[in-house]
Amino acid sequence: MEYKADALLLRSVNWGESDKIVTLLTADGKVGAAMKGVRKAGAKLNFASQPFCFAEYVLVTRGNRRTVIEASLHDGFYGLRTDLMRLYAAASVTEVCDAFALEEMPCGPLLVAAVEALESIETENGEPMSAVLAFFLRALAFAGYPVSAGNCPHCGKKIVGRCHFDMDNGAFGCSDCAEGVLASEVTYRAVRYFLARRDETKDGALMSEEAPSFDGIIRAIRLLRTYIAHQTECDLRATDDLLALV
Ligand SMILES: [Zn+2]
Numbered sequence: 001m002e003y004k005a006d007a008l009l010l011r012s013v014n015w016g017e018s019d020k021i022v023t024l025l026t027a028d029g030k031v032g033a034a035m036k037g038v039r040k041a042g043a044k045l046n047f048a049s050q051p052f053c054f055a056e057y058v059l060v061t062r063g064n065r066r067t068v069i070e071a072s073l074h075d076g077f078y079g080l081r082t083d084l085m086r087l088y089a090a091a092s093v094t095e096v097c098d099a100f101a102l103e104e105m106p107c108g109p110l111l112v113a114a115v116e117a118l119e120s121i122e123t124e125n126g127e128p129m130s131a132v133l134a135f136f137l138r139a140l141a142f143a144g145y146p147v148s149a150g151n152c153p154h155c156g157k158k159i160v161g162r163c164h165f166d167m168d169n170g171a172f173g174c175s176d177c178a179e180g181v182l183a184s185e186v187t188y189r190a191v192r193y194f195l196a197r198r199d200e201t202k203d204g205a206l207m208s209e210e211a212p213s214f215d216g217i218i219r220a221i222r223l224l225r226t227y228i229a230h231q232t233e234c235d236l237r238a239t240d241d242l243l244a245l246v
Helices: 077-082 085-101 109-122 128-142 187-204 214-230 236-242
Strands: 002-015 019-026 029-035 054-062 065-075 161-164 171-174 181-183
Touching: 002 029, 002 085, 002 109, 019 065, 019 085, 019 109, 029 054, 065 085, 065 109, 077 085, 077 109, 085 109, 085 236, 109 128, 128 187, 128 214, 161 187, 181 214, 187 214, 214 236
Parallel strands: 029 065
Antiparallel strands: 002 019, 002 054, 019 029, 054 065, 161 171, 161 181
């Protein structure tokens, strides 16, 4: 059977003399497929076996084996390769997709969020770290692990100063109730800001949060990295590499 799917390449490994096995994120889930001869000089489909390739792939299924036979490029995100921070930021987006997506799981919203994140990471004036944080929050909500940064869920008080983050339910709580790991106020503020910004795009609500500090954004990425690893038991090496740069 032959079929077409818009897909983002999440990772690839070399196979045999000149083949690759690629892992693709499609709206219908994660798909593994062989790409024959793509490591040969001048291979026509080489572009479609590269990291971050977003393309329409044509796949052939025989039994439980899939092969990519054709691809037409939507975006190769080549600008991501211009600096290390952008490259690692993009790799942290694809590794989180890989951690959350499963075969035959509807993944349309995750695919859209990932492509939008890569677009904004690639933008010359863009802020890669902000794009990563915004993407993590969207991906967590998609995967059923939404983060909440409202008032303390235990006592209902407004959260000020040092607080806690509960790795089991993804919620910030106040220091009096002290459930979960310690988190700083700048971390809480950064998460709140990006959650509000997402809702603003959704509902057109007015933005009332103060823009977070760079330090807050980095701390929030570090916290969510731990939360994602806690929920998925996946190693998030690209995110660790990204955090090691700052
Ligand atoms: Zn409380």
